Amino acid sequence: MLFPTLIERLGAVRLLSEPAHEAAHAAADTAHAALGVAHEAAHDGGHAAHELPSLIGLIARSMSDGPAKSFLLEWEGMIYALAIAALIIFIAQLAARNPKMIPGRFQNVVEMVVEGVSNFIMGILGPEGKRFLPFLGSLFVYILAMNLSGVVPLGKSPTASLNTTIALALCVFVYVHFIALTRNGPVGYFKHLAGNPKSGVEWAFAPLMFVIHTIGEISRPVSLSLRLFGNVTGEDVLLFAFCSLGVTTLAAVGSPVGIPFQVPFILLAFLTSFIQALVFTLLSTIYILLWLPHEEHAEAHH
Amino acid sequence: MDTSSALSLALPIGLGLAAIGSGIGLNGAIGKAMEAIGRQPEATGKIQTAMIIGAALIEALTIYAFVTVFLLMGKIQ
Numbered sequence: 001m002l003f004p005t006l007i008e009r010l011g012a013v014r015l016l017s018e019p020a021h022e023a024a025h026a027a028a029d030t031a032h033a034a035l036g037v038a039h040e041a042a043h044d045g046g047h048a049a050h051e052l053p054s055l056i057g058l059i060a061r062s063m064s065d066g067p068a069k070s071f072l073l074e075w076e077g078m079i080y081a082l083a084i085a086a087l088i089i090f091i092a093q094l095a096a097r098n099p100k101m102i103p104g105r106f107q108n109v110v111e112m113v114v115e116g117v118s119n120f121i122m123g124i125l126g127p128e129g130k131r132f133l134p135f136l137g138s139l140f141v142y143i144l145a146m147n148l149s150g151v152v153p154l155g156k157s158p159t160a161s162l163n164t165t166i167a168l169a170l171c172v173f174v175y176v177h178f179i180a181l182t183r184n185g186p187v188g189y190f191k192h193l194a195g196n197p198k199s200g201v202e203w204a205f206a207p208l209m210f211v212i213h214t215i216g217e218i219s220r221p222v223s224l225s226l227r228l229f230g231n232v233t234g235e236d237v238l239l240f241a242f243c244s245l246g247v248t249t250l251a252a253v254g255s256p257v258g259i260p261f262q263v264p265f266i267l268l269a270f271l272t273s274f275i276q277a278l279v280f281t282l283l284s285t286i287y288i289l290l291w292l293p294h295e296e297h298a299e300a301h302h
Numbered sequence: 303m304d305t306s307s308a309l310s311l312a313l314p315i316g317l318g319l320a321a322i323g324s325g326i327g328l329n330g331a332i333g334k335a336m337e338a339i340g341r342q343p344e345a346t347g348k349i350q351t352a353m354i355i356g357a358a359l360i361e362a363l364t365i366y367a368f369v370t371v372f373l374l375m376g377k378i379q
Binding site: 123124223226227229230231233234275278279282283286 | 347354358361368372
């Protein structure tokens with residue numbers, strides 16, 4: 001629904017996402033917090049008592065103690081992430097196997113998704129964006145599917161675990177810096193980090209700018225991963241809280257089913273899932289945009 | 303006051319304070335964006351994209367508080 005209006009190229013975005021604005025102050029604290037959470041999760045063995053039960057979790061809990069049970073509990077999110085990836089690959093293969101000139105219903109839907117994502121990303125990056133489209137587009141579809149899998153009964157959001165989101169954010173980090181190094185060259189890369197100094201005053205401030213920009217770059221994957229993790233976890237915990245409220249309300253009467261209090265929040269979960277997938281992709285796109293060499297602007301004049 | 307009662311008092315209050323801050327920030331960002339769209343409807347796309355990025359950066363601060371609450375919740379006995 002947001003796609004058609006978001007297509008246009010943006011100038012204001014550059015202002016908003018200057019590295020100094022990038023929550024640099026949060027970097028140190030949150031990195032510490034992230035380590036702590038990951039540590040706790042490892043101790044917990046993925047035994048999350050505040051989320052709705054998942055299929056893998058139920059299977060694991062019905063088994064007797066042993067290596068298989070602890071493996072399933074520990075790798076629960078990973079199994080879901082792989083299953084979702086396999087599903088997306090299967091659908092994409094099915095749609096691309098024999099494309100027809102006059103598309104059927106299935107091909108139409110898939111083409112609509114691809115076209116929407118492509119228009120959105122090309123609108124920001126310009127025609128050059130075509131080279132980055134495969135990565136960014138699959139990022140959007142994959143994260144959206146992972147977020148929505150928490151709403152499905154017996155499903156679980158792999159993105160509600162820090163392991164998944166940190167992995168995704170690190171992929172973006174490595175990809176962005178690979179592009180930055182190959183497109184700018186090593187000299188241009190460090191010059192960009194020092195704020196592209198030209199005049200003498202700018203050269204004098206270059207060491208300071210270098211430190212600020214480096215901290216900004218490091219804080220990006222931290223904020224990307226924590227934002228996605230926090231939003232999706234919050235969404236799942238909210239659904240669980242209202243489910244259990246509905247069940248406990250009728251438990252006094254001995255009813256086997258509860259009141260579906262969670263229905264309005266499922267709609268909210270759809271919305272946040274979509275927005276968080278969009279924000280993750282959008283920010284990755286802008287990180288790439290900020291690293292591209294700026295010669296295009298000179299060409300744009302004639 | 304022992305650690306767990308201090309935490310169980312402080313965590314909700316801290317999260318609420320962070321949410322108040324984000325709320326004030328979102329008030330400014332989205333209010334101005336709506337004003338801008340009203341003034342120049344043809345620039346809706348650009349304004350919306352910039353607004354979503356800004357809103358994401360603002361609400362990330364509350365999310366940091368939320369993550370901290372999650373982290374410390376295990377310490378409550």
